[in-house]
Amino acid sequence: MDIPPQVDPEIIDYYSETFDEATRLSATADGRLELVRTQELLRRHLPAAPAAVLDVGGGPGAHAAWLAEDGYAVHVIDPVARHIDQARAIPGVTAELGDARHLPAGDGVYDAVLVLGPLYHLLDRADRLQALSEAKRLARPGGLVAAAAINRYASLFEHTATTWLERERVHDAVRDILATGRHDPGRKGFTAAYFHTGPELAEELRTAGLADVTVYGVEGPTWSLLKAAEQHTGESLVDSPMFGAALAAARLAEPYPDLLAAGSHLLAVARA
Numbered sequence: 444m445d446i447p448p449q450v451d452p453e454i455i456d457y458y459s460e461t462f463d464e465a466t467r468l469s470a471t472a473d474g475r476l477e478l479v480r481t482q483e484l485l486r487r488h489l490p491a492a493p494a495a496v497l498d499v500g501g502g503p504g505a506h507a508a509w510l511a512e513d514g515y516a517v518h519v520i521d522p523v524a525r526h527i528d529q530a531r532a533i534p535g536v537t538a539e540l541g542d543a544r545h546l547p548a549g550d551g552v553y554d555a556v557l558v559l560g561p562l563y564h565l566l567d568r569a570d571r572l573q574a575l576s577e578a579k580r581l582a583r584p585g586g587l588v589a590a591a592a593i594n595r596y597a598s599l600f601e602h603t604a605t606t607w608l609e610r611e612r613v614h615d616a617v618r619d620i621l622a623t624g625r626h627d628p629g630r631k632g633f634t635a636a637y638f639h640t641g642p643e644l645a646e647e648l649r650t651a652g653l654a655d656v657t658v659y660g661v662e663g664p665t666w667s668l669l670k671a672a673e674q675h676t677g678e679s680l681v682d683s684p685m686f687g688a689a690l691a692a693a694r695l696a697e698p699y700p701d702l703l704a705a706g707s708h709l710l711a712v713a714r715a
């Protein structure tokens with residue numbers, strides 16, 4: 444019998460009780476940078492609206508909302524009931540509970556499949572490959588598959604910006620992420636998570652059978668300066684000159700793969 448995979452309860456608890464994912468991309472300047480850059484990169488690769496988009500791990504629907512406004516028919520799948528309720532409240536968006544490794548739809552029914560989050564939370568390569576294979580299966584032949592990852596080196600920059608790197612617990616967690624890519628279950632601050640290098644993300648998409656893979660840096664190499672400035676001044680830098688400069692830097696950095704290592708998120712786009 445085909446037994447659906449179980450999402451780790453730590454992940455469900457984190458997004459249900461501890462962390463408000465609904466404001467992550469609007470409350471801070473680095474969150475806003477992630478939203479604006481993800482939007483502009485996806486708009487470059489999406490088929491023209493109207494088209495059917497599956498947003499796997501779509502959370503409360505931050506991306507589903509603007510995709511629906513752009514004219515796409517968006518369906519969100521996420522394992523967190525709170526997220527499903529929030530996504531369903533967005534006009535034009537449908538949503539259901541589910542797991543990226545075992546998607547509830549037939550082959551080739553979507554023009555584009557987004558996997559912006561599940562790969563962070565799948566520690567085992569076999570699980571990540573299964574999630575990517577499912578995305579490929581549900582996309583029509585030649586359709587877009589886009590997958591996000593957290594950059595392997597992002598925690599070093601983030602915890603320097605916040606100065607938390609001085610805490611022994613954080614220092615040791617960052618050391619282990621740099622060495623292994625893993626933030627193991629039970630460690631504080633975030634759920635169990637996997638952090639990719641750019642070449643590793645590209646390799647996983649290719650191994651899952653996807654073609655024409657390109658990996659972009661989302662926030663560019665100066666996101667952690669923006670985060671540090673916002674955190675230490677206590678002022679919102681959303682729409683500030685510093686935000687504008689960080690956005691310009693992300694665009695300038697795009698053609699230079701070496702600079703992927705300084706970013707926060709990676710976005711891979713490919714064809715099914």
Ligand SMILES: C[S@@+](CC[C@H](N)C(=O)[O-])C[C@H]1O[C@@H](n2cnc3c(N)ncnc32)[C@H](O)[C@@H]1O
Pocket residue numbers: 450454458464468499500501502503505506520521522523526541542543544559560561564
């Ligand atoms: C950081 S949030 C990203 C949300 C949104 N896609 C975005 O990019 O802003 C990660 C999301 O992945 C979801 N997730 C975690 N494990 C998953 C799995 N196995 N299958 C599908 N989604 C999963 C979480 O519930 C959460 O909504």
